[in-house]
Amino acid sequence: MLEIKNLHSSVTDDSNIKILNGVNLSISPGEVHVIMGPNGSGKSTLANLLMGRPDYEITEGEIKFDNKLINELPTDKRSHLGMFLAFQYPVEVPGVRPWQFLKASLDSKYEALDQEKISVREFNKIFEKNVEEVGIKSDLIKRSLNEGFSGGEKKRNEILQLKILKPKLAIMDETDSGLDIDALKVVSEGINSMRSEERSFLIVTHYQRLLNYVKPDFVHVLIGGEIVKSGRSELALEIENSGYKSYIT
Amino acid sequence: MADNFFPKSVQQFDQLYNKIEKKSYTDQKIQEIKNIAWDYFLSTGLPLHRRGNEEWKYTNLNPISEINFNLNQSNSDIKEINKLIPISSDWQNIIFIDGKISNQNFISNKEIIISKIDSINLPDEFATLAKPDSSPFTALNTAFFSEGILIEIPDNVIVQKDLNITFVNSNFSKNLITFPRVFLKCGENSELKLIENYINLSNSVNLTLPVLEIVQSKNSRIEHFRVQIENPYSFNIASTRILQKSNSNFFSTSFSTGAKIGRNDIHVLFDAPEAECGLYGLYISNGDQQQDSEISTTHSKPNCTSKQYYKGILSGNSKAVFSGKILVDKDAQQSDADQKDLNLLLSRNSEVYTKPSLEIYADDVTCAHGATAGNIDMDTLFYLQSRGLDLETAKVILIKGFAEEMINRFKPKDLRNYISNFIDDLIPVLRDQSDTIGTF
Ligand SMILES: Nc1ncnc2c1ncn2[C@@H]1O[C@H](COP(=O)(O)OP(=O)(O)OP(=O)(O)O)[C@@H](O)[C@H]1O
Numbered sequence: 001m002l003e004i005k006n007l008h009s010s011v012t013d014d015s016n017i018k019i020l021n022g023v024n025l026s027i028s029p030g031e032v033h034v035i036m037g038p039n040g041s042g043k044s045t046l047a048n049l050l051m052g053r054p055d056y057e058i059t060e061g062e063i064k065f066d067n068k069l070i071n072e073l074p075t076d077k078r079s080h081l082g083m084f085l086a087f088q089y090p091v092e093v094p095g096v097r098p099w100q101f102l103k104a105s106l107d108s109k110y111e112a113l114d115q116e117k118i119s120v121r122e123f124n125k126i127f128e129k130n131v132e133e134v135g136i137k138s139d140l141i142k143r144s145l146n147e148g149f150s151g152g153e154k155k156r157n158e159i160l161q162l163k164i165l166k167p168k169l170a171i172m173d174e175t176d177s178g179l180d181i182d183a184l185k186v187v188s189e190g191i192n193s194m195r196s197e198e199r200s201f202l203i204v205t206h207y208q209r210l211l212n213y214v215k216p217d218f219v220h221v222l223i224g225g226e227i228v229k230s231g232r233s234e235l236a237l238e239i240e241n242s243g244y245k246s247y248i249t
Numbered sequence: 250m251a252d253n254f255f256p257k258s259v260q261q262f263d264q265l266y267n268k269i270e271k272k273s274y275t276d277q278k279i280q281e282i283k284n285i286a287w288d289y290f291l292s293t294g295l296p297l298h299r300r301g302n303e304e305w306k307y308t309n310l311n312p313i314s315e316i317n318f319n320l321n322q323s324n325s326d327i328k329e330i331n332k333l334i335p336i337s338s339d340w341q342n343i344i345f346i347d348g349k350i351s352n353q354n355f356i357s358n359k360e361i362i363i364s365k366i367d368s369i370n371l372p373d374e375f376a377t378l379a380k381p382d383s384s385p386f387t388a389l390n391t392a393f394f395s396e397g398i399l400i401e402i403p404d405n406v407i408v409q410k411d412l413n414i415t416f417v418n419s420n421f422s423k424n425l426i427t428f429p430r431v432f433l434k435c436g437e438n439s440e441l442k443l444i445e446n447y448i449n450l451s452n453s454v455n456l457t458l459p460v461l462e463i464v465q466s467k468n469s470r471i472e473h474f475r476v477q478i479e480n481p482y483s484f485n486i487a488s489t490r491i492l493q494k495s496n497s498n499f500f501s502t503s504f505s506t507g508a509k510i511g512r513n514d515i516h517v518l519f520d521a522p523e524a525e526c527g528l529y530g531l532y533i534s535n536g537d538q539q540q541d542s543e544i545s546t547t548h549s550k551p552n553c554t555s556k557q558y559y560k561g562i563l564s565g566n567s568k569a570v571f572s573g574k575i576l577v578d579k580d581a582q583q584s585d586a587d588q589k590d591l592n593l594l595l596s597r598n599s600e601v602y603t604k605p606s607l608e609i610y611a612d613d614v615t616c617a618h619g620a621t622a623g624n625i626d627m628d629t630l631f632y633l634q635s636r637g638l639d640l641e642t643a644k645v646i647l648i649k650g651f652a653e654e655m656i657n658r659f660k661p662k663d664l665r666n667y668i669s670n671f672i673d674d675l676i677p678v679l680r681d682q683s684d685t686i687g688t689f
Pocket residue numbers: 011017019037038039040041042043044045046055088
C-alpha cells in the first residue's frame with residue numbers, strides 16, 4: 001500500500017535544513033506500523049511529507065501509494081486516494097463548523113471518485129453517531145472547528161474525522177499525546193474499530209501505553225531522519241525501559 | 250457672492266445650495282440649525298488637506314470635489330428595486346429611493362411614532378448629538394437634508410416588528426448626492442431592533458452623506474444592524490451619534506463594502522452610569538476601494554462597559570482605516586473598555602491603518618485593546634487540503650470563516666441571509682485579487 005524508498009527531504013526555504021536522510025518503509029494492507037523516536041528526529045516531518053505538506057521538499061527517493069508515485073501529488077489528491085493525517089497539533093479554524101467541514105470533505109472525495117455525494121440527511125446520521133462515539137459534547141461540535149477545544153477534544157475530533165472519512169491509510173501523529181485515560185480509550189477504540197484487512201495505520205507515538213490497547217505489527221525507531229531499527233511490538237517495551245541512548249551513534 | 254470666489258472644496262456645494270428651495274421649512278428652529286450648518290461648511294469646506302489633519306490623514310477626498318453632483322433624480326420603479334434589496338415582510342420598512350421616501354404610509358401606532366422631520370414636534374435633542382458645526386459632512390447633511398425621519402418609541406414599549414430604514418440609489422441615479430437623516434429617541438424601558446441599509450444599485454458616482462442620531466433613555470435597549478453596499482465609484486460618508494442614559498444597552502453590527510470611499514464615523518456617549526455598548530463591524534474591500542471605520546466611545550460617567558470589535562478583509566489595492574478611540578473621563582471610575590480590530594490581508598498591495606487611541610483620565614479602569622493584520626495561515630490551508638478540499642475551495646472556506654462570526658451577529662434572518670449570500674458572491678472576487686494566500 002505504502003512504499004517509501006530512500007526518502008530524503010529538506011525544508012523548502014532558504015535554510016534548506018535537511019530533515020529526513022534516507023527513510024525506507026513498506027506498509028502492506030491491514031498492517032499497523034508504529035514509529036517512535038526522540039523529539040526532533042523527523043517523525044512529524046515524515047508524516048507531513050507523506051501528506052504533501054509544501055514546507056518540505058523531497059530531495060531524493062520516492063513515495064508510492066497503491067503503486068502510484070505520489071512525490072509531486074497535491075495534498076487534496078492524496079486525500080482522495082485514501083490517505084489521512086491526524087495532526088499532532090490540529091489547527092483551529094474560526095467560523096468553520098465541523099459538520100460543514102466534514103461534509104465538504106466527503107463531497108470532495110466522492111466528486112474525485114466520480115461517485116454520488118451523500119445526502120445531508122444520511123450525512124447527519126453518520127455525523128451524529130460518530131460524534132457520540134468519540135464523546136465530543138454536542139454544543140462544542142456546533143462551534144468552530146477546533147476553536148476553543150481542549151487538547152484532548154482536538155484529538156477526539158481527529159478520530160471523528162478518521163471515522164467519517166474512512167481512509168485506506170491513516171497516519172496518526174501523536175494522537176495519543178496529552179490525553180486522559182478516557183480519551184486514550186476513545187482514541188485507541190477508534191483506531192481498533194477502524195482496523196481492517198484493507199486499512200493500514202502509521203502511528204507516531206512516544207508512549208508504549210497506547211500499544212497496550214492497539215497492537216502493532218511493526219515498530220520502527222526513527223533517529224536523525226533515519227529508521228535505525230525495526231522490530232515487533234516488544235521493541236516498544238524495550239524503548240520504554242531503556243530509552244534511545246543505545247541507538248544514538 | 251460669485252461662485253468662483255470659493256475654493257474648490259466649497260464651490261459646487263454652494264451652487265447646489267442656491268438651487269434648493271429656501272423656506273421649505275416653515276419650522277424656524279430647523280432653518281436656524283441649517284443656517285448654522287451652512288455657515289460652518291462655508292468656513293471649512295471639504296477636508297481636502299490631509300497633512301496635520303489626523304482624522305482625514307489616510308483618506309483622500311479630492312475625487313469628491315472633482316465631480317458635479319445633482320440633488321434630484323427622476324423616479325424609478327420600486328417593485329423592481331424591492332427585488333434587489335434586503336427586505337422582509339417581518340419588518341416595518343421605510344424605503345428611500347434616490348433620496349425620496351417611496352412609501353409615505355408608514356405606520357405610526359402606540360408602539361412606534363414615525364414622522365417626517367419637518368413636523369412641529371421637533372425633539373430638543375435634535376442636532377445636539379450630531380451638531381451642525383461638528384464636521385463638514387454633518388454640516389452638509391444638516392444644511393441640505395429635506396426628507397428626514399423622526400422615530401419615537403414611548404416608554405415601556407418593546408417594539409415587536411424590526412424597523413428597517415433603507416436608502417437605495419437606483420440604477421437611474423446619476424451623480425446623485427443624498428442626505429439621509431434619521432433621529433431616533435427611545436423611551437425608558439423600551440426596546441427596538443433597527444436596520445439601517447445603504448444599497449447602491451447604480452453604476453454612477455454617487456455621494457451619500459447620512460446622519461443618524463439616537464437618544465436612549467434609561468434602561469432602553471437597541472440592536473442596530475447597518476449595511477453599506479456601495480458601488481466602486483461612489484462615496485458614502487456617514488455619522489452615527491448615540492447618547493446613552495443609565496442602564497441602557499446599545500449593540501450595533503455593521504457590514505460595509507464596495508465604496509470608492511466608505512466611512513462610518515460612530516460615536517457613543519455614556520451620559521449616565523451603568524450603560525453598555527457593543528460596536529461590531531465587518532468591512533470588506535477590494536479593487537481601489539477604501540473603507541474607514543472611525544469608532545469612538547466616551548465614558549463620561551462611571552460603571553459603563555464598551556466594546557469595539559471590528560474585522561476586515563482586504564484584497565486588491567484596497568485600503569482600510571480603523572481608528573478606534575476610547576475616552577474615559579476622570580469621573581468615569583470602573584469603566585470597562587475593550588477594543589479589537591482583526592484584519593485578513595489577501596494581497597500585498599492592500600493596506601490597513603489601525604490607530605487605537607486611548608485617553609484615560611480615571612484610575613480605576615479596565616481597558617484592553619489589540620489589533621492584527623495577517624494573511625491566511627498556511628497550516629490551516631494544509632489542514633483543509635489534507636481532508637480533500639482543493640486549494641481554491643479551502644481559500645473560500647477560510648475567508649468565509651473569518652467573516653462568519655460577524656455575519657452571525659445580524660439577528661434579522663432575512664438580512665443575515667442577504668449578507669451571507671452577498672459575501673459568498675464576493676469571495677471569489679477577493680480570492681482572484683489575492684496574491685498572499687497559498688504562498689509563504
Ligand atoms: N518547517 C521547518 N522549518 C525549519 N525546521 C523544521 C521545520 N520542520 C521541522 N523542522 C526541524 O526538523 C526537525 C524534525 O522536526 P519534527 O517536527 O519532524 O520532529 P518530531 O520527531 O516530530 O518531534 P516531536 O517528537 O517533538 O514531535 C526538528 O529539528 C525541527 O526543528
